[in-house]
Amino acid sequence: MLVNIKINGKDYQADSSLTILKVCRRYHIHIPTLCYMFHEETNLEHKPASCRVCVVEVKGRRNLVPACATTVYEGMEVTTNSLKCMEYRKNVVELLLSNHPNDCVYCAKNNKCELQALAAELGIRRVHYHGELSQKNEYHNARGLLKNPAKCILCNRCTAVCREVQSIEAIVPTMRGFKTVISTPNKCITCGQCIQVCPTGALIQQDDTLLVEKALADKDKYVIVNTAPAVRVSLGDEFGLPAGTNVEKKMVTSLRELGFDKVFDTNFGADLTIMEEANEFIERYQKKENLPLITSCCPGWVKFIEQEYPDLLQYPSSCKSPTEMFGAICKSYFAEKNNIPKENIVVVSLMPCLAKKREAARSELSNDGYQNVDYVLTVKEYAELLKRRGIQLQDLPDSDFDHPLGESSGAGDIFANTGGVIEAVARTASKWLQGEVKDCNFTAVRGLSGVREASVKVSDDVTLNLCICSGLAGARKVLEEIRNGTSKYDAIEIMACPGGCVNGGGQPVRTDMDQIDVIKARQKGIYDIDKDKLIRISCDNEEIKALYDEYLIAPGSKKAHELLHTHFHDSSKA
Amino acid sequence: MKSNKELFKELGAFISEKNNDPSELISILHFAQGLFGYLPMSVQTFIAEKLKINVSRVYGVVTFYSFFTMVPKGQNVINICLGTACFVRGAGDLLTKVEEILKIKNGETTPDGKFTLTTLRCVGACGLAPVMQINDKTYGNLKPEDIEGILADYY
Numbered sequence: 001m002l003v004n005i006k007i008n009g010k011d012y013q014a015d016s017s018l019t020i021l022k023v024c025r026r027y028h029i030h031i032p033t034l035c036y037m038f039h040e041e042t043n044l045e046h047k048p049a050s051c052r053v054c055v056v057e058v059k060g061r062r063n064l065v066p067a068c069a070t071t072v073y074e075g076m077e078v079t080t081n082s083l084k085c086m087e088y089r090k091n092v093v094e095l096l097l098s099n100h101p102n103d104c105v106y107c108a109k110n111n112k113c114e115l116q117a118l119a120a121e122l123g124i125r126r127v128h129y130h131g132e133l134s135q136k137n138e139y140h141n142a143r144g145l146l147k148n149p150a151k152c153i154l155c156n157r158c159t160a161v162c163r164e165v166q167s168i169e170a171i172v173p174t175m176r177g178f179k180t181v182i183s184t185p186n187k188c189i190t191c192g193q194c195i196q197v198c199p200t201g202a203l204i205q206q207d208d209t210l211l212v213e214k215a216l217a218d219k220d221k222y223v224i225v226n227t228a229p230a231v232r233v234s235l236g237d238e239f240g241l242p243a244g245t246n247v248e249k250k251m252v253t254s255l256r257e258l259g260f261d262k263v264f265d266t267n268f269g270a271d272l273t274i275m276e277e278a279n280e281f282i283e284r285y286q287k288k289e290n291l292p293l294i295t296s297c298c299p300g301w302v303k304f305i306e307q308e309y310p311d312l313l314q315y316p317s318s319c320k321s322p323t324e325m326f327g328a329i330c331k332s333y334f335a336e337k338n339n340i341p342k343e344n345i346v347v348v349s350l351m352p353c354l355a356k357k358r359e360a361a362r363s364e365l366s367n368d369g370y371q372n373v374d375y376v377l378t379v380k381e382y383a384e385l386l387k388r389r390g391i392q393l394q395d396l397p398d399s400d401f402d403h404p405l406g407e408s409s410g411a412g413d414i415f416a417n418t419g420g421v422i423e424a425v426a427r428t429a430s431k432w433l434q435g436e437v438k439d440c441n442f443t444a445v446r447g448l449s450g451v452r453e454a455s456v457k458v459s460d461d462v463t464l465n466l467c468i469c470s471g472l473a474g475a476r477k478v479l480e481e482i483r484n485g486t487s488k489y490d491a492i493e494i495m496a497c498p499g500g501c502v503n504g505g506g507q508p509v510r511t512d513m514d515q516i517d518v519i520k521a522r523q524k525g526i527y528d529i530d531k532d533k534l535i536r537i538s539c540d541n542e543e544i545k546a547l548y549d550e551y552l553i554a555p556g557s558k559k560a561h562e563l564l565h566t567h568f569h570d571s572s573k574a
Numbered sequence: 575m576k577s578n579k580e581l582f583k584e585l586g587a588f589i590s591e592k593n594n595d596p597s598e599l600i601s602i603l604h605f606a607q608g609l610f611g612y613l614p615m616s617v618q619t620f621i622a623e624k625l626k627i628n629v630s631r632v633y634g635v636v637t638f639y640s641f642f643t644m645v646p647k648g649q650n651v652i653n654i655c656l657g658t659a660c661f662v663r664g665a666g667d668l669l670t671k672v673e674e675i676l677k678i679k680n681g682e683t684t685p686d687g688k689f690t691l692t693t694l695r696c697v698g699a700c701g702l703a704p705v706m707q708i709n710d711k712t713y714g715n716l717k718p719e720d721i722e723g724i725l726a727d728y729y
Contacts, residue, residue, distance in 0.1 A: 169628040174637040186630050 003074040008081060019047070020067035020078055021054055031056065031080050032089065032118055034096075035155035036068040037197055039165065040516040041498045042450060042471055046160040051153065052092045053118065056080045064088055090122050098129035100200075101137040101150050107201040108146075112511065114199035115153060134178050142185045144206045144357045145195065149181045152202035158182065158194035165193060165498060167473035168304070187307055189472075191300040191496040192354030192378075192505015205354055205378060205506065209385045212375050215346045216259045223346045224334075225260040226326045226405075227251060229267055230352040230416035230501035231379055233525035237508040237518075238383035239393040244521030246529055249398030254391050255350075256399065265401045266349065267408030269326030270415045270424070272547070273297065274538035276564050277319045277421075278428040279555035281491060290314050292467070292482065292489040295421045297321045299359035300496030300505075302568065304472050309479050310570035318565040320372070322415065323349045323356065324365050326405065327372030328563040333551045334405060342370055349376045352416070352504030355496065364566055378506025407543040410440070410530030417523045418470035418500035419445040419452065422493040426466075427537045430458035440536040446527075448499055448519065450474035453489075464490045471498040502526065581609050582620060589624045596625045599635060603642055612646045640694070648683040648690035650728050653707040657696030664717070665704040669693065671718040672706075675725060688728065 001016045007029055014023040024031050035051035037044075047068040055064035059077035064085065067078075079085065097119060104110050135149035156173060159182060163169050170188040175181055182202075195203045215221050232248040241247065255263045281293045296302055296316040305312060320328065327347040335342050349356060353376075359365065360373040377385070386393060400406070411427050414420030423442045430437045444454035445466060451474035457463045467489045469475040475494045481487040497503045502522035503515070510518050535541055552560045576584075588605050592598040599621070606617050613636050615629075622629035636642045654660075654669050669680065672691055676684050683690040699705050702714025706724075713724060 169630050172628075172630045172634040174634045176638045176640075183630060183633065187628070 003072055003076070005072050005074075005076040005078065007078045014072050016072060016074070018072060020056060020058075020065075020070050020072055020076075021047075023072055024067065024080060029080060031067050032121060033068060034093075034114060034118060034153065034199060035157065037155075037157045037160070039161065039197070039498075040514060041448060041503065041519055042165050042473075044160065044164050046157055048156055051096070051155060053089055055085060055088055055092075057082050057085055086122070090124060093119055093122055093124060094127050095129060096153055097124070097127045098131060099134055100153070101133065103137070107151070108204045108207075109151075109201035112509070113201060114511075116200075117511070135181060139204075140184065141206060143188050144190050144354055145185060145188065145192070146204045146206055147182070147184065148202050148204075150202075151200045152182055153200055154180055154182070155199060156182075157197040157199065158203055161193045161197050165471045165473055166191060166304075166496065167476050168308075189300040189303040189307075189496060190355040190358050190505070191472075193497060195354070196503075196505060196507070196509055205380065206357065207381060207384075208357070208375055208377060209381050209388075212348055212377060212385070215348070215375065220344055221346045222261050222340050222344050223259070223348060224262045224264060224330050225255050225348045225350060226264045226266040226269065226323055226330075227255070227350045228323065228352055228416070228501065229270060229413045229420075229526065230504060230507070230522070231350050231382075232529070233416070233502065233522045234352060234379050234507050235383060235393065237510055238379070238387075241394060242521070243510060243513065243518045244523075244525035246525050247393060248529070249400065250393050250396045252401055253396040253399045254386055254393055257391055257396070258385070258389065260348070262402045262405075264326065264330075264405040265408050265412070266323045266326055266351075267412030267415070268405045268541075268543065269322035269324075269329070270297075270412035271409050271538035271541045271544050272325050272329070272564065273319050273322045273421075274411055274424045274428050275544060275548070275555045276325075276560060277317045278425050278432065278538075280317055280319065281425060282429060282432065283556070285490060291491075292487060293317055293491045295425075295491075295493045296566075296568075297415065297421055298355070298495045298497075298501075299353070300355040301472065301475065301494045303355065303358070303571070304475070304496065305479070306568055306571040308476070308572070309483070310572045312479060312482055313568045313570065315482065316568060318567065320365060320564055320566045321356075321359065322412075323351065324359065324372045324566070325564045327365075327374075328367050329405065329547065331370050331372065332367065332563055333547060342368065345370075346374045347372065349373050350379070350382050351376050352379055352501045352507045353497075354378060354505040356506075367563060378504075379508055380506055383508065404543045404546065407541055408533075408535075409538050409541045410533035410536035411538045412541075413526055413529045413533065416501045416526045417446070418495050418498075419447060419468045419493065420500065420526070422466050422468055422491060424538060425491065426456050426458055426464065428539045429464075431537050431539055433459035433462060437537060445493075446523075448516075448523070450498065451478060466490065467492045469493070470495040470500050472496055499523070585609055585617070585620065586624065589621065594624055594626070596627050599625065599627075599632065600639075603632075603636060607642060612643045614644060640692075646683075646687075648687050650688060650708055651690045651692065653697070654691075654693045655695070655697050655699075655703070655705040655707075656693045657700065657703075659700035660696075660704040663703040667718045668704055668706060668716055668721065671721045672725075675722060689725075 003016045034053040037046040049066040049069040054067040056067045057079040137150035139146040139148045170185045174183045236245040236247040294316045356376045411424035450471045452468045454466045499519040503519045618632045622632045
């Protein structure tokens with residue numbers, strides 16, 4: 001129902017189901033917020049009304065009300081910027097700051113902290129309250145997440161995302177009052193979505209840049225980097241470029257400037273994954289066994305099924321993830337071809353993902369005693385590394401990936417988006433089944449919502465029932481169907497992060513626009529790259545063909561299994 | 575004394591009675607604490623599995639309410655009310671006296687496992703202020719010099 005309200009003396013109309021905050025945002029009336037979060041990509045509105053920063057005056061009400069949690073009504077008169085509001089907000093933030101370490105200058109979140117920005121916006125020049133900190137100001141490392149409870153303002157955005165978006169509850173609020181603290185992650189899959197929504201430096205990621213710098217400085221090491229599909233459309237965010245800008249060629253130049261011996265593309269690994277996974281899928285589909293096949297590129301998702309659904313471990317594809325396949329090929333085919341001792345090769349993966357760090361450490365992801373991937377850097381870490389070295393990405397000239405592990409099809413690029421892996425599988429399966437693919441755009445699988453269904457015709461007599469999940473709360477429902485025996489799908493793609501890798505836990509967070517628009521811009525950037533590629537089907541990639549001819553023989557061969565496939569563990573009791 | 579296995583069986587039966595409903599968590603925790611005396615991680619994990627919720631949520635609730643404890647309590651639990659009415663009528667002095675006699679601080683248990691000393695905020699018997707509870711028994715209108723005699727009954 002539409003109601004008439006007054007905001008700051010002006011008349012507006014708004015739906016009575018909306019909160020004051022939503023109405024104000026719609027009409028571009030700024031109300032500062034802190035604990036509030038609208039996670040539009042998953043339609044999660046988190047409004048605990050606990051920080052009281054968004055308070056406004058409502059005529060006839062004795063106390064100020066939180067705009068985030070108060071709905072509008074006919075005749076309501078709201079003032080958002082009175083002296084009373086300003087003083088109240090300032091007071092609230094001062095109280096938060098009185099229980100917050102003031103070490104901004106060397107905090108990892110310096111210049112990216114919402115509390116810091118809010119203090120600046122409200123013009124706070126001193127804090128009138130002093131007392132002891134409720135928690136010790138120090139970081140604890142829990143599986144790649146660094147947690148500092150002293151910097152936590154208890155907005156509970158992290159716990160909301162973990163509970164609602166991922167359905168894991170690896171972190172929850174514990175204790176009470178002054179002692180309240182967000183618990184240490186339990187059953188964490190390291191997706192990093194909590195880090196992405198943390199307004200302060202309370203949750204940040206582990207920093208491995210020094211390890212990579214040391215490897216680069218070591219003359220005996222042959223350091224190879226591979227860059228995930230999603231990185232090329234997000235790295236520009238850290239250098240002032242518009243969201244979704246494709247910086248692939250500048251990124252390649254920057255990696256050479258840093259001193260990497262070879263700059264290769266994880267997309268190559270993605271094409272390789274498709275060769276193996278499409279082959280595995282067709283085999284399973286023809287035998288009608290272990291269907292649906294579930295993709296296994298996403299390490300957060302792999303950890304999830306291992307701990308939550310250990311009875312379903314026969315369904316994920318046995319393929320290693322693209323970067324792990326890439327690493328295995330680097331330390332075998334590439335090393336042998338170029339006479340480089342395997343022990344000297346260091347494989348660094350530049351990823352949009354935090355869970356990749358834990359994946360790289362898995363003991364089964366190794367061959368001949370060497371880990372497939374040695375170090376993983378997230379986009380955030382890489383941007384910091386570049387800035388430290390004084391490399392301005394936006395000013396660099398373009399250059400191309402090295403070969404032979406640098407060629408890729410558009411099918412490799414779209415791995416970055418939710419639905420991309422399944423689309424890439426469909427392209428290659430279609431090509432194999434009917435010899436040619438008229439239209440590579442299986443647009444039915446694209447989108448952003450958490451669970452999507454699509455029927456895709458890959459040949460005249462084969463139509464596949466597909467399901468695409470991003471965000472694990474949705475995936476959980478689909479997995480329950482498999483457990484109950486009611487699943488009707490042939491193949492399922494699951495990515496832990498909402499929207500896929502473009503919204504990964506290691507991606508830069510833009511403060512100047514809504515995250516959903518960032519995700520959309522990155523998705524578009526990826527599909528544009530794919531559209532313009534000459535080769536769009538993995539099995540048409542000439543370097544992939546050469547790799548099979550010279551080394552792997554055929555998809556699913558013994559050699560391919562040794563290098564490119566893995567297995568999963570039941571970790572429900574761990 | 576029942577074995578641990580029997581206690582878990584009893585707890586399991588209670589949870590089934592509640593239809594494994596997660597909204598019954600608090601009453602289940604009450605029951606479990608009554609059975610085991612405290613709520614160790616093994617009990618919390620058991621409850622979480624039965625209710626099909628994450629153990630972290632159970633832990634969050636256990637740590638939120640001061641009634642729940644994760645360390646074993648003494649044979650007798652002394653609760654001194656520090657609510658407003660009791661406090662202004664000298665509950666602080668009662669607390670000091672008990673601490674003196676038992677040689678433990680608020681929140682601790684005596685080495686012999688006889689007593690655990692805790693405080694709470696209002697038991698709803700303000701007319702008897704200041705009030706002390708030992709187990710289920712409430713003592714009212716207390717003065718510090720009454721304490722020693724009362725405690726003697728529990729040895």
